[in-house]
Amino acid sequence: MSDFFCDPDSVLVFDFDGVILDSASLKREAFAALYDDQPEPLRRAVRAYLGRRGGQPREVKFRHIEAQILGRPADEASIEALCRRFKAGVEQRILAAPAIPGALAFLESHRGRLPIYLLSATPEHELREIVARRDLAGHFDEVIGSPPDKVTGLGQLLNRHGLRAPSTVMVGDSYNDYRAARSNATGFVGVTADPAASPFPTDVVTTLDLRGLEAALASWYRQT
Numbered sequence: 001m002s003d004f005f006c007d008p009d010s011v012l013v014f015d016f017d018g019v020i021l022d023s024a025s026l027k028r029e030a031f032a033a034l035y036d037d038q039p040e041p042l043r044r045a046v047r048a049y050l051g052r053r054g055g056q057p058r059e060v061k062f063r064h065i066e067a068q069i070l071g072r073p074a075d076e077a078s079i080e081a082l083c084r085r086f087k088a089g090v091e092q093r094i095l096a097a098p099a100i101p102g103a104l105a106f107l108e109s110h111r112g113r114l115p116i117y118l119l120s121a122t123p124e125h126e127l128r129e130i131v132a133r134r135d136l137a138g139h140f141d142e143v144i145g146s147p148p149d150k151v152t153g154l155g156q157l158l159n160r161h162g163l164r165a166p167s168t169v170m171v172g173d174s175y176n177d178y179r180a181a182r183s184n185a186t187g188f189v190g191v192t193a194d195p196a197a198s199p200f201p202t203d204v205v206t207t208l209d210l211r212g213l214e215a216a217l218a219s220w221y222r223q224t
Contacts (some may be wrong), residue, residue, distance in 0.1 A: 001077065004221040009167035013154065015055065016120035016127065016152075018106075018173035019191050019210070020136070023097040024054060030090040031061065034082065038070070045069050054199075055176030057121045057146040058083055063147040087126065094130055100191070102211030107139040115161070118143045119153055121176070150180035156185060169220065171213065187224065189216045 004010050020025030028050045046065055053061055062082045064076040067117075087095035096206045116138055120127050121122065124145030131137050144153055156163055169187035170177055178200055190206040192198045198206060205223070207216040 002047060004169075005110070007167060007221075009164045010152060011115045011163050011168040012119070013119050013157065013168060013170045013174035014140075014187070015031075015170075015174070015177050015191075016118055016131075018054065018094070019100060019171055020103050020118070021094065021134075022100050023094050023098045024173060025101065026093055026097055027090060028054075029056075030093070033089065036067070036149055042069060051201075053172030053176070055121050055150060055172065055180075057149065058086060059124075060149075064085075065138060095133055101209040102213065103209075106210045107136075108211055111139055115141050117157060119170075119180075120144070120148060121146050121150060129187045146156045150176055151183045153188065154180045154184045158186070166224065169217065178204065187220055189213065190219055 012019055016023075017027055026044070028047075031050050032043070032090055035043055038046070040174045042222065049069060050061065053064075059079050062079050063074040066072055066078065066082075073163050092106075092201050107116070118127075118131065122130070122145050124143075124147075127145035128143050131140070131143050137143065142157070144157060146153070148156070154170065157163065158168065165185040166184050166187070169189055170181040172178065172181070172193060173187050173191040178188050178190065186202060190198065190200045191209065192200070192206050193208055195206065198204075200206060207213055
């Protein structure tokens with residue numbers, strides 16, 4: 001057991017897709033499928049963009065794809081329509097997605113031992129529904145979705161609960177999660193199933209899945 005869990009100020013903040021549920025790639029595929037009618041070069045560009053932009057709200061991704069990749073108007077009505085189509089196509093698959101290995105065991109083991117929060121780019125009302133239907137709500141002190149973006153959301157969480165940034169660790173699978181942690185001066189542990197394709201700087205402590213999270217937190221704690 002790491003000294004992280006003996007520190008009374010320790011706090012964990014988890015991303016959701018790709019960290020608690022094995023749903024990050026599922027969502028990327030659902031996004032990409034909405035553009036299957038486009039020419040192959042544009043489909044490749046969409047997939048490349050989605051591979052780089054995990055952890056961002058879906059409306060941000062759609063605005064970029066529509067305006068910057070496809071070169072067409074990204075008005076609010078079209079973005080809202082795309083968000084509805086995406087939600088309809090992915091909702092049942094998210095509810096059936098398996099948990100990341102070790103996630104449920106970790107949450108159950110440390111439930112009530114320290115504050116644990118969930119911070120996701122998924123719209124908050126949708127996130128809360130998924131968490132409730134997956135019977136996960138009891139594992140988190142608070143469930144936070146978008147808006148706002150993760151940088152702002154994490155900062156607001158720290159302020160709302162009077163949490164110490166140096167004792168708080170964000171656990172995420174995207175560079176956007178890492179950026180949120182760095183912007184708020186919190187710790188960070190990355191989850192990456194393929195270390196060769198890690199989106200994080202080489203000095204970031206990572207784990208393949210949550211079976212290795214205790215060891216990763218111990219390594220992070222020794223570095224602080």
